[in-house]
Amino acid sequence: MFSSRAAVKAANGAGPCIWVAISAILIDAMEAEAFGYKSQTALTNEEFFALCFCFVDDTNVMESNNNVETTGEDLLPSVQSALDLWSGGISAAGGAINPAKKAEMSSKLTLQEPSGLWATLRRLQPDEAERTLGVMMAPLETGTAQHLALREKAKNWAAKFRPQHLLCYYVLPLLKATALKTLEYVMPLSTLGRSYWVSIMSPILQASLHKAGVCRSFPRVVVFAPLKYQGLGIPHPFALQVFHHLSVLMRHSTNRTKTSQYLEANLQSHQLKTGTSFPLLQQEPTNTGILASETWLKRVWIELDSLGIRVEISSPPLSLHCANDRLLMDIFIDALVDQEDLLWLNWCRQYLQVTTLSELTTADGCSQTAASLAGQPSGHFVTNYNWPRTRRPGPSHKQDARISPGIQRYFVGTFSTERIGCNSLKSSVNGQIGAPTLLVGIWKGRPRNSVCCIFSRERNKTNMLYNMENLCSQGLSFTRSTVNRVVEFERVVASRPS
Incomplete structure (x- = not known):
C-alpha cells in the first residue's frame, strides 16, 4: 500500500x-x-x-x-x-x-x-510476465521471466554471503533456511525444468560450498543426495517443486478448498477441450498434449508424466448419447491420426460443438447431418457444455494441415467451399478403423431441438430416435399409431398425415 x-x-x-x-x-x-x-x-x-x-x-x-x-x-x-x-x-x-x-x-x-x-x-502483452503476488506470471507463461528473476535473487544472495565469516557447520543449515526458502516460495506456481533450477542454484553453491569445507565442483549428485546416503542433504529445488505440485493437487482436492474448485473447473475445461474419455491427468501427453491449452495444470501434467508419477483426480466424463456411440477424438486417436491433423480435427470439433459421432450423424448413423455438412453447429443435443470461444476454420487451414482423404470423410466438406469425398460414414480411417455402420439403438438423452427428430417405441419397445430429414427423404411414411407414440419429449415432436 x-x-x-x-x-x-x-x-x-x-x-x-x-x-x-x-x-x-x-x-x-x-x-x-x-x-x-x-x-x-x-x-x-x-x-x-x-x-x-x-x-x-x-x-x-x-x-x-x-x-x-x-x-x-x-x-x-x-x-x-x-x-x-x-x-x-x-x-x-x-x-x-x-x-x-x-x-x-x-x-x-x-x-x-x-x-x-x-x-x-x-x-502488457500476453507473453510478458509481471511480478504478481511475488511470482513472475503471464497468461502465456514460458518460465523464462521467473528463471531470470530467481537467478538474480540467487546472485544477490551469493554476493551478500561471500563476505560473511561463518563456521563451516553453520553454512548448509543457513543455506536451507534462507536461500532455499526464497526459492521455495514460488514453487507451487512455477513449472521450471530441471536445467533451470540447476542454473539458479549455481551461484548459491559456488558461494557456499567452499565455506562449508566442500569443493565448489563437488559432484552435484552427492550435493543433492540425502544425508543417509552420505550426501550433503541439500534438497534439489526441482524435487521440491514436484513435491509442492503434488501437495497442491492432493491436499486441495482432498480438503475441498476454494482452490479445489478452480482445479476442478480447469480439469473439466481440459477434458472438453481434448474431447477424450479420460480426465487430463489420466491421458498421455504424447497423444493429447497438443490439444490442451497452455495452463499450469497442463505443465504439471507433463512434468509428472516425465517422472512416471500418476495422480488420479475424478472428473465427470463426456456424455454418450446412444448405444454404440463413441467420442470423436477417441476414434481419431485409435486411428493413429498425425498430431497436426489431430489438432485441426479437434479445432473443427470445437467449432461444431460436438463430442460424439452421433452428434454429427443422422439418427440411423448412415450419413452426416445437414448442419455438419454446412459447417455449422446444429444444437440438437442437450449436453449443455460451456464451450470455449472458437473461430471457424477455413479451407486454407485444412490444406495447411494436410488432412488425408480417409480422415476427411469424417468431416465431409465441412469447412470447404466444395464437398470432398462422399458423405457416408461407413468407410474406414487409414484402412484401420471403421465407423459404426448403424448407430440406431437405445438413446440416452433427448435432442435439444426435438422438432427435427421422430421418436418411436417400435422394435421390442426400445427407444428409437430417427432424424426426420433423413427418413422423409427416403419416402418413409408413419401411421397414426406411430404418431400417437410421439409424445416422449414433453410435447408432440413431429407428425405426418397418414
Whole structure:
C-alpha cells in the first residue's frame, strides 16, 4: 500500500492485521457491486467465482463476463468501474495504489496515483510476465521471466554471503533456511525444468560450498543426495517443486478448498477441450498434449508424466448419447491420426460443438447431418457444455494441415467451399478403423431441438430416435399409431398425415 496521507507504513508491525481489516470491507463492497470473476464449470455447469487474490498487502483484483464471446474491449468499462471502486476504497482508508506496479490489459484504463493525479496504466502483452503476488506470471507463461528473476535473487544472495565469516557447520543449515526458502516460495506456481533450477542454484553453491569445507565442483549428485546416503542433504529445488505440485493437487482436492474448485473447473475445461474419455491427468501427453491449452495444470501434467508419477483426480466424463456411440477424438486417436491433423480435427470439433459421432450423424448413423455438412453447429443435443470461444476454420487451414482423404470423410466438406469425398460414414480411417455402420439403438438423452427428430417405441419397445430429414427423404411414411407414440419429449415432436 502506498500513500501520501495517513496510511499504514510498511515498517508498522501491525500493518498486515490492519490491512486484513481494511481489505475485508473493500472485498465486501466489490461483492455488493457484483464485480469479480464469475464462470461455470465446462461439464457440470457449477458456478464458481473469485473477487480477488490477496497475500498480506498485495491484492489482485479481477473482472470478467459470463459470456465467452465478450471481447476485451467490451469488458473495459466494467474493469474501469471495478478499478475505480477498489482504488476509491483504498484512498478513503488513507492509502493509494502505485500505478507503476499495475499491469492491466489495456492502456485505456486509468488509476489515481498516490499524489492524487490520474495516470494511465501500462499495457502488457500476453507473453510478458509481471511480478504478481511475488511470482513472475503471464497468461502465456514460458518460465523464462521467473528463471531470470530467481537467478538474480540467487546472485544477490551469493554476493551478500561471500563476505560473511561463518563456521563451516553453520553454512548448509543457513543455506536451507534462507536461500532455499526464497526459492521455495514460488514453487507451487512455477513449472521450471530441471536445467533451470540447476542454473539458479549455481551461484548459491559456488558461494557456499567452499565455506562449508566442500569443493565448489563437488559432484552435484552427492550435493543433492540425502544425508543417509552420505550426501550433503541439500534438497534439489526441482524435487521440491514436484513435491509442492503434488501437495497442491492432493491436499486441495482432498480438503475441498476454494482452490479445489478452480482445479476442478480447469480439469473439466481440459477434458472438453481434448474431447477424450479420460480426465487430463489420466491421458498421455504424447497423444493429447497438443490439444490442451497452455495452463499450469497442463505443465504439471507433463512434468509428472516425465517422472512416471500418476495422480488420479475424478472428473465427470463426456456424455454418450446412444448405444454404440463413441467420442470423436477417441476414434481419431485409435486411428493413429498425425498430431497436426489431430489438432485441426479437434479445432473443427470445437467449432461444431460436438463430442460424439452421433452428434454429427443422422439418427440411423448412415450419413452426416445437414448442419455438419454446412459447417455449422446444429444444437440438437442437450449436453449443455460451456464451450470455449472458437473461430471457424477455413479451407486454407485444412490444406495447411494436410488432412488425408480417409480422415476427411469424417468431416465431409465441412469447412470447404466444395464437398470432398462422399458423405457416408461407413468407410474406414487409414484402412484401420471403421465407423459404426448403424448407430440406431437405445438413446440416452433427448435432442435439444426435438422438432427435427421422430421418436418411436417400435422394435421390442426400445427407444428409437430417427432424424426426420433423413427418413422423409427416403419416402418413409408413419401411421397414426406411430404418431400417437410421439409424445416422449414433453410435447408432440413431429407428425405426418397418414
